[in-house]
Amino acid sequence: MTRLLFAAGLVLATSPAAWAVGASSAMQAFFDANISGWIDEPVLIDAIVLQNETTARYDGPTIEAMDKAWRDELGAPASPTIDPVLTHPASDFLRARVAASGGTVTEIFVMDSVGLNVASSGMTSDYWQGDEEKFSQTFGEGAGAMHFSEIEFDESSQTYQAQISFTLTDPESGAPIGAMTVGIDAEALM
Template sequence: MDAVPSMTLRLALGLTTALVYSVCQAQAPTLKLLTFESPPYQMVGPGADDSSLVVGETANTVACAANRAGWATRIRIAPQNRAIHSLERKMIDGYFAIDPSSELDTIAKRSDPVALEKWYFFTRDNRPFSRELRIGVVSGSNEEAWLEANGYRIFLSVSSPAQLLALLKRARIDTALMDERVMNRLRQTNDFNDPQLNTHFVRYAPLYLYLSETFTSDNPEFLGAFNRTLTKCMAGQLALSDEEERRIIKLSERLFAELNSILDIRQIIEAGPRQESFTDVMTIDSQWQALSPFQTPDLAEEILALPGSRALHAWQQSHPGLITEVMVVNDMGTLAAISQLTSDYWQGDEPKFQKVMGGSGASATPGQSLFISPIRYDTSAARFQVTVSTAVPSDIGETAEGVIVIGLGIEDALSEYERQ
């Protein structure tokens, strides 16, 4: 008489166990991370303590990419020395957002950049920057490590960016090295709007997530999945300021004028290949993307061998670091000449082509236009860059004959402008 209830009970227990197992399986594993406080990039959330909620652009980027890779995150704030100590002893899974470190490279695996900071020397009274100035920096920061590695003499190290601003106000130091947005936030919250504060661009600083070797060994698929999602998770964060855009426009004007003075771009377009139909373009583009960058497609070999492509390559080589690529595109949106192998053949669906062929974009010179792309990280070159494009005007009508596209290493571009 007890057989049926007993069977029902066993079935119920089995279903409960299966349900609990399914819930446990569905629950994402947790990535344990440390970082340091640096508003607006990473900071303790409102009403939280240093062991709970950490928010900010970089913290959100890391959490987003980890989540897309199938992991939850637990992020805590800690001093840099303690974080490195914890990573060395495998007490945490990872630490961000830091400059490349030869010390950490021996004990951990580095991701693609999770943040891009803009470092400036901030100086009072419009005084030009020189290495002889009394330099202030935050102790244990990425900036301090960079100054030491590059032979700068540090006058004073302090515990927080706010202290640096106070020392600048009291003229206890001549200049402070820090991220532009960190300084802007400090000036707003401390009511320091001195127009005499001078800026000297130093570098774009890509910052990384370091993962312990134990974690990456136990989870070999994670880092690749994390890196692939970073671009989407960083969307909207990598933008040029108005001043930076103005500088890029001025530099690009000079570069386009230089290129046009030594090459006949219309002739390069005429000499390049041209397809008879859009169907042919799409077929070639699919094959091109499937092979590049591991193998050079046959058509790419032909284009690279053209005199125009060789001339573009030589011109790129004459500006090492500054120019990362050059391409000439015909009015169909397909490549007529390239300085190096590209990831695709058809450019007609991209803003760098559509914006200037359609006449929109920032003004470069009368009758022309420029389009500056958002900043993006080029994994193959391991650098951040922008592309700047302009139309190739026709000498017989209003319709442009094509587009010239120049890739610029963003750090080199702004440094180049500073030297002009």
């Protein structure tokens, strides 16, 4: 509770301009020190490439139907849309990164070329991220693109967090293949 009150007070007390400059610098530094070393991990790249072979052909109605199926399965006893994402070896890799962070990283998820989840450290509230800035401002902008969110309360992780999102590329060709979002506990950025 103390952490939530601290983060909420920080959000209210910090001017938007000051927060934007300080937070962006803090998030870039966090990325450089903690995330950049594992973004080319073969288990992640291979998972995205494999899923892209299927989902690149999906049209809008197919993506919307899959996203609805995911949301309908939240909390349900059977979850045939969610289970393949959460049980994927790439998700095990992401959960290990969250655990190794000692609470600093709250969640990680990887998206394919259409914005669908490939792997996730935990449950996300939806399957399709393609309509959100974490995807449109990264994959949609090409290789090297990054997006830093504002501090917000995240329902999935139940924490105040900021998100660092960035385009993932094929290590051999440099072509964008997907995106990743890493949720960071707000206190770690102060």
